[in-house]
Structures are given as structure tokens and as C-alpha cells.
Amino acid sequence: MRYGDRVLDLAPALDRALSERVAGPNLDRLLAAGRVVWTELAAAVAVLEPPEEHLHDLADVRLRLPFTVADYVDFYSSEHHARNLGRILRPGQPELPASWKHLPVGYHGRAGTVVVSGTDVVRPRGQRVSTSSTTGDPVFGPTVKLDIEAEVGFVVGTPSALGTPVPLGAFADHVFGVCLVNDWSARDIQAWEYQPLGPFLGKSFATSVSAWVTPLSALEAARVAPPPRDPRPLPYLDDTGASPYGLDLRLAVRLNGHLVAEPPFAQMYWTAAQQLAHLTVNGASLRTGDLFASGTVSGPEPHQRGSLVELSWNGTEPITLPDGSVRTFLEDGDEVVITATAPAVGGGSLELGEVRGRIVPG
Numbered sequence: 001m002r003y004g005d006r007v008l009d010l011a012p013a014l015d016r017a018l019s020e021r022v023a024g025p026n027l028d029r030l031l032a033a034g035r036v037v038w039t040e041l042a043a044a045v046a047v048l049e050p051p052e053e054h055l056h057d058l059a060d061v062r063l064r065l066p067f068t069v070a071d072y073v074d075f076y077s078s079e080h081h082a083r084n085l086g087r088i089l090r091p092g093q094p095e096l097p098a099s100w101k102h103l104p105v106g107y108h109g110r111a112g113t114v115v116v117s118g119t120d121v122v123r124p125r126g127q128r129v130s131t132s133s134t135t136g137d138p139v140f141g142p143t144v145k146l147d148i149e150a151e152v153g154f155v156v157g158t159p160s161a162l163g164t165p166v167p168l169g170a171f172a173d174h175v176f177g178v179c180l181v182n183d184w185s186a187r188d189i190q191a192w193e194y195q196p197l198g199p200f201l202g203k204s205f206a207t208s209v210s211a212w213v214t215p216l217s218a219l220e221a222a223r224v225a226p227p228p229r230d231p232r233p234l235p236y237l238d239d240t241g242a243s244p245y246g247l248d249l250r251l252a253v254r255l256n257g258h259l260v261a262e263p264p265f266a267q268m269y270w271t272a273a274q275q276l277a278h279l280t281v282n283g284a285s286l287r288t289g290d291l292f293a294s295g296t297v298s299g300p301e302p303h304q305r306g307s308l309v310e311l312s313w314n315g316t317e318p319i320t321l322p323d324g325s326v327r328t329f330l331e332d333g334d335e336v337v338i339t340a341t342a343p344a345v346g347g348g349s350l351e352l353g354e355v356r357g358r359i360v361p362g
């Protein structure tokens, strides 16, 4: 457990009965233990006075992937991001696909390449069509449009049965907490391969997650109403009158230490509860360790865009950083850090665990 600037080795600091139910080398057993135990643990932690011997400086600790990732799904739930990508990738066509306001669009990603914050990201190679190509034929080589996507991830604890959808109201019975996600994306590989089945190799080479998962119970004060929906969604997605599941998380994206974007999660069109309801409405089951990400978090303002393809408008509007360096997409050696804050229970604000990654040559 994160304890300010330190790390608390929680299991030996807990009473034995609780410790035996959650202890392990990662969060897998805690996730599987279910909501009653999560609540019991949160109560125990709130009154805990940790002995010094179980506290370690962050610098002395190597952070690991916090849980075994089962299935990984990525949504597309920022209206601002979706409209921007539509304008950039599909000029002359409607900004939003016809289904966009009726369901949270998503795709299944590659769980095995989800890596913990701090892991280097190797520039991927693949097929792309050069902008100077006269034939439209692809070339092969390292991506020249390596991008980030600042996202929020939701971590499933309690599984569900195959054939049984998880309704909106059961969200907190299944989802343990929240992490930050960087969905690295090779825009040139993606643009050539993605139609009609969606992203494939352009995003499957690495997805970074924070080493820390913030329990939903710690984010009660961050809950906000999502933006109004028009048209009203079908009943299984209609959260009118329900306790809202928007979250006022304020993201910050830094490139080589310079702030380049401040995406507001509160403006996401579809909430995580709706994403979960949609993901299971066909009877698909959940497993402990399933990770579903929000989609790139972009707000309405230019400085609120959570990807470089938006911030540099597909490379046509380069960004000048305070140190004088200029970027469109990522260069080798670049380091990206995504952080977030949220209103805390009892006042003040809390920080989510950061997600950090550096690009190394392919």
C-alpha cells in the first residue's frame, strides 16, 4: 500500500485473519476476495498505525505490475477525442460513427503486453504508408508517429458468470479500483491497418499502467454527474436518476518534465459503469484482473487533449516545449509521465499513482 512517500508492507501490519485473506505478491488475492473484504480492509487501514519496520522508502522499492491482467478492453468514450480523431483520420466523413452516442465503442486489446509504470517502451516496427508515397504501397520500419493516450483504467475484482450481464447498479460489486493508463499508439501503423476490424499492431506492443490501484471507496468524493446524454441511451445504459458514476479526476501529461496537457476525466461521455454494463450485456463474463480503460481523456480545450496526434494535429502543428525543443510525435529517449488528482474523502485532494514510460529505439 502506498503510504505518502513511502510503501507500507500491509500484510504483516494487519490482523492475522484479514491478512490471510488478502496477502500475496500482488493484488490478485485482494481483488478476488470481493467487496465485503475490500470494505473490511479499508476500515482496518483507516485506523492503522503502521509500525516503522513495515514502512519502506519508495526509492528502495521496485514496483511491479500490481495485478495479473486477465482481459484488457479499451473504450473510446471522450466525445472530444472521438470527434478530433474523426476529423484527423476520416476527413469529409461524420466526426462520430453512427453508433457512438448509442453505445460505448471499444475494442479488445492485448493483456499480455500491459506493463507497469517505469518499463521502457521499445519503438515498434511495422507497415506504414509514407505520406510522400505516390503509389500508396507500404514500407516497413520503425513507426515515425509514436503517440501516447492518457487514460483511466478500471480493475475488476469479482468475476461474473458467463451468460449473465452485469447491470449498471452492480458496478461497485465488481470493480475494485482505478489506475492510470498510457495506451501507446503507433499512428502510422494504426492508420494503415485499422479498417474494418479496429486497432491491432498499432497499439498491442505495450500499454503502461500505474503501479498503484486506487480503490473506488477512496474516490467517493470525486463522483460527479457525467455530461447530459442526447439521445437517451437504451435502458441497460440509461443512468438517469442513478447515483452518478462520473469521476472528477484531473489528469496531467508531462513530456520530458514539461506539462503538455491537462485532460479532465469528469467530461467523459460514457461512465465506467456504462462501459461495464455494455461489455457484459451480451453475456460475456468477467474475470478477476480484467482491465478496461476509458479511452483517451480529452476535454474541449486544446490544452486538454490527451494525445499528441490531437495536440500536434497529426503533426501539422508542432508543439514547442519550454526548453525550446519541438515535438510532433515521440522521439527516442522521450519520457512521458501521466499523473492525476481527485477530491479526497474528508477534504483536500488525493494523488493517483503515476504512469511513466520512456521510449527506446526499435
Ligand SMILES: O=C(O)/C=C/C(=O)CC(=O)CC(=O)O
Residues within 6 Å of the ligand: 074, 075, 076, 077, 078, 081, 082, 085, 086, 089, 149, 151, 183, 185, 194, 199, 294, 295, 296
Ligand atoms: O478514431 C480512431 O480511428 C482511433 C481512435 C483511437 O486510436 C483511440 C483509441 O484507442 C480509443 C481511445 O483511446 O479513445
Ligand SMILES: [Ca+2]
Residues within 6 Å of the ligand: 074, 075, 149, 151, 183, 295, 296
Ligand atoms: Ca486508447
Ligand SMILES: [Mg+2]
Residues within 6 Å of the ligand: 109, 182, 183, 184, 203, 204, 205, 206, 207
Ligand atoms: Mg495499448
